[in-house]
Structures are given as structure tokens and as C-alpha cells.
Amino acid sequence: MTTLTELYEARVAEGRLKPDEAQRAVLPALERIRAALAEPVKRGFFRRAPEPPKGLYLWGGVGRGKSMLMDLFVESLTVPARRVHFHAFMQEVQTRIHELRKEGVEDPIKPVAKEISDSVRLLAYDEMQITDITDAMIVGRLFERLFDAGVVVVTTSNRVPDDLYKDGLNRQLFLPFIALLKERMEVRELASDKDHRQDRLSGAQVYFAPADSAARAGIDALWSELTPGQEETLTLHVKGREIELPRYYNGVARASFFTLCGKALGPADYLKLAESVRVLILEDIPRLSRQNFNEARRFVTLIDALYEARVRLIASAAAEPEYLYVEGSGSFEFERTASRLREMQAADWGT
């Protein structure tokens, strides 16, 4: 049987991972769960199913390797498990609750929890984050049922449990959930001083001009470096609307200029996007001018939002920043954007 530490060390030996003491320090916590789940469940008339192991709540700063460790852990499991982005999962749960309500089910959380606990023994949630009261209330009741059914939960988050839904509306209603998390999960910090994502990008070309096939290839390479073979849809909720970014994984979103600036999106959308991703890959920025003034204006707003949130930008464009918008009204205002685009290419941007 391969332990998680063995798996980790094998990747280090292959050069796929750099050794990180803080990561090594949390491996035993995950190994404890892996080993407990690998025990065969002996069911019998006189035997009760064994107590499920406590889960793990792994928190820490961005780029520390939380998602990577969680993926490695899920890969190592032999029991039915599911790894899902927390936000996408909540989305799915709400849809299911909605359907069941329509069918006249009075307390839909029960059957939803049952469907889940019948199909998996472990749930791995990446990026747990609670931002609205509906999610806050649903998640509390759902988790209670999942824990009672013996489902083990492993989750990553940028915050300690006590800071979840911080300053949220009616937060007192959410406190029992925090207590429940702390009771059913071991809480550990991934206290690495290294931002590995930054490390992977530093020194890499992040601005490609012109946006030709070489640019595409360069971006494809960065994309697979950052999101090894996996992607999911990121849904942003802004003022009751939903914006879907179909190519997202682990803090990295990829979209074309047209998707983000060719449609009627505004500052609130861009702010939400900027706070939801760590890296944005924006492809095919055209030359800007009076002719595509609305797109240009949105682009300026988008870059401002990304800049303020210190999001990493990887882009392909028709020209270098200084030559993107050179003629006509608006070109003067674009100077600030061009300079920001330049600054955001620095190797240590975003740290």
C-alpha cells in the first residue's frame, strides 16, 4: 500500500514537486484519513460500522499547495470519493433543492444529503467560502446530515473556520456550523512561506503579442502548467445575475477578450471576477480605438479591477500595451491602463 507521504516524495523525486516542509507536515493528517478509509468495512448483524475518521479542514494563504495536496489525497483513495469546487457544489445542491421542492418535497435537504451519502464516502471541497446567507443556511443543515451519515469531509480554504462568513448578514445563525466543522474536522494550517503558483509563473512570459499561434501555444503551456488536465465552470453571482466562465480551475480562469469585454458587463462584474480568481488568462485582445470604444472602456475597467486585487494576468494581444490604443479620443486615458499592463507583467506581481 502506498502512503500519501510516499506519493508526495515520489513526485518530489520525479521533479514534479519541490520539497516543502510545511506541506510535508500536513501529510500525516491526510494519511490518517486515507488509511482509515482503506480499512474494509465489515458489516454484520452484531457489528456496527466503524466510526468514520475525522475530516480535515486545511487552510492557508494562496499558492501554498492546498489544492495540490487535496488532489494528491483524492488520487490516493480507493473508496468512492468526489472532489468538487465548493462553489460549484453549492450551485448543484441549490438546483437539486429547487427541483425537489417543485415535486412537492417539503424538506429537500434530507433527500439531497441522502443522495450524496449513498454515493460517496468522502467529499473533498476545494476553496470553501461562504458569501451569502442562503449558502450559509443550506450548508449547515446539509453538513450535519452528511456527517451523521458517516461521510468524511476534507476541505481547503483561505480562512480559518472562525473567519468563515465573517461580517456576514445574520452571522449568529451560522455559528453552530462553525462549531460543527471544528468538532468533525481536524483544523490545520498549511503554513508554507512559499507561494508555489507565483514560483511557477515567475520568469515565464505572461504577455504575448501578437496574438498568433505562437502566443496560443505559449498560453496553452501555461494553462496546463497551472491546471493539470482539469477544468470546471466558475459561476459568478452579481446582483442576481449569473456570469459563467466555462474554463476555470483552482483559482485560474481562462477567457477571451470578447467573452469578457464584448458583452454588457460592468464594474461590479469585474470586481467580482477579480475577487474570485488569482490568475486570469485573457486571450485575443484586439487593437482598441474609437471603433470599439465600448469594448475598450470595459477593458480599462477590467484591468483596473484586476490591478487593485493584484490578480495575475496572462494575456495575448494584437500589440504591446503601449501600442494597443494609439489613436483618437480615449488614447490618452489608456496610458494608465498600458502602464498597469506593463507593471502586471513583473515577475513578482501578485505576491
Ligand SMILES: Nc1ncnc2c1ncn2[C@@H]1O[C@H](COP(=O)(O)OP(=O)(O)O)[C@@H](O)[C@H]1O
Ligand atoms: N511543492 C510544490 N512544488 C511545485 N509546485 C507546487 C508545489 N505545491 C504546489 N505547487 C503548484 O503551485 C500552484 C499553486 O498550488 P495550489 O495547490 O493551487 O495552491 P493553493 O490551493 O494553496 O492556492 C499549483 O500549480 C500547484 O500545482
Ligand SMILES: [Mg+2]
Ligand atoms: Mg487552491
